Amino acid sequence: MGPGELLLDIGSGYGRVLAYLRERDFKHVFGLESDFRYLEKNPLSVVCGRGEQAPFKDESFGAIFSIGVLSYFLEDSKRTQLLNEIHRILKSQGLLFLSCFLISGDEYHQNKYREGQKEYGTYGIFESDSGGIFRHSDEDELRALLNNFHILSWKIRPFTTMNKRKASGVIIEAQKH
Ligand SMILES: C[S@@+](CC[C@H](N)C(=O)[O-])C[C@H]1O[C@@H](n2cnc3c(N)ncnc32)[C@H](O)[C@@H]1O
Numbered sequence: 369m370g371p372g373e374l375l376l377d378i379g380s381g382y383g384r385v386l387a388y389l390r391e392r393d394f395k396h397v398f399g400l401e402s403d404f405r406y407l408e409k410n411p412l413s414v415v416c417g418r419g420e421q422a423p424f425k426d427e428s429f430g431a432i433f434s435i436g437v438l439s440y441f442l443e444d445s446k447r448t449q450l451l452n453e454i455h456r457i458l459k460s461q462g463l464l465f466l467s468c469f470l471i472s473g474d475e476y477h478q479n480k481y482r483e484g485q486k487e488y489g490t491y492g493i494f495e496s497d498s499g500g501i502f503r504h505s506d507e508d509e510l511r512a513l514l515n516n517f518h519i520l521s522w523k524i525r526p527f528t529t530m531n532k533r534k535a536s537g538v539i540i541e542a543q544k545h
Contacts, residue, residue, distance in 0.1 A: 461544060
C-alpha cells in the first residue's frame, strides 16, 4: 500500500489511528466519526457520520481501519450493515484492519453477559460499570460477518477495557475479494 492511497478510519474518536498513520507518511487519511464532540480535534479530515451508512462512493479507499468500534454495534442487522458498507467503499483487493473485544470467559464478564442476555436477548451484550452498553463478539459470528473478505491474519490478544478490566480481543487483517 503506497503513501498516496486513500485511507479511512471508521470511529476515529480523538484521532489516535489518524495520527499513527500520518506519522508513517500516509498523506490521505480520513476519519468517519458518529460523535460530533470528537470532530474539533481533526476538523479538516474527519466526517461526522455513521459507519453503517458511510457517506462515500463505492470503491473509494485502499484501506479501512475499524479499531474498537464494533463493540458499539449491538444489533446483528447493524453489524452486517457496517461490514457491507466497508466492503462497498473499499477498492477491489483493499485491506480492512479490524479489532474488537471477544466474549471473555472470566466471571465478571460472564455475569454481565447473562444479565445482558435477559435484557437485550443476545449473549455478549452488557452494561459496563460506567453505564455504556457494548457487545463483545463471538468468533464464529465475526467470521460470518467477514464472509466477503479473505482473512489474512487473525490474532487473539489480551486487551484492557475502558474500565481497566482484562478481556480478550482480536486483531484481524482482511482483504476484499
Ligand atoms: C473505543 S473508541 C475507538 C477510537 C479509535 N478507533 C481508537 O482506536 O483510538 C470507538 C469510537 O467509535 C465511535 N462510534 C461508535 N459508533 C459509531 C458508528 N456507528 N459510526 C461511526 N463511529 C462510531 C465512537 O463515538 C468512538 O469514538
